[in-house]
Amino acid sequence: RSKGLMFRTYLAPGACMLFDFGNPRPVSMCMKNTYISLDMLFISKDGVIHKIAENTTPHSTEINSSNSYVKYVLERNGGASSQLGIKPGNTVTLP
Numbered sequence: 001r002s003k004g005l006m007f008r009t010y011l012a013p014g015a016c017m018l019f020d021f022g023n024p025r026p027v028s029m030c031m032k033n034t035y036i037s038l039d040m041l042f043i044s045k046d047g048v049i050h051k052i053a054e055n056t057t058p059h060s061t062e063i064n065s066s067n068s069y070v071k072y073v074l075e076r077n078g079g080a081s082s083q084l085g086i087k088p089g090n091t092v093t094l095p
Contacts, residue, residue: 009035016076018095024069029053031060037078042066047092052081 021027024045031038040053053064055078066073072094081087 011036011038011077013077013080016074019073019075021071021073024071026068027066027070027073028063029073030063031056031058034058038075039078039081040064041074041076041081041086041092042068042070043072043074043092043094044069045071047094049086049088049090049092051088052086054081055079 027042029040034056035058037058038056040056041049042051042053043049050068050070051066056062056064074092
């Protein structure tokens with residue numbers, strides 16, 4: 001969880017990484033040492049997308065916060081959420 005997609009130069013279309021934070025809590029992430037733009041989807045324990053940080057800036061130390069209690073963060077290629085019509089309030093099926 002501490003490394004995530006850092007240092008990767010490519011993420012295949014449709015691929016993603018799911019972070020499970022256990023008990024719901026406020027979550028903050030940044031793009032330090034991340035070479036590709038990502039969308040970060042902050043997801044509740046019930047699978048509801050609370051917030052999307054879209055097209056994050058590679059190598060940025062700007063903090064992307066959930067601003068609510070979430071259990072999961074799904075990272076995928078930057079812009080994928082918009083292309084697929086994914087928005088806050090949508091529900092995802094989780095493992």
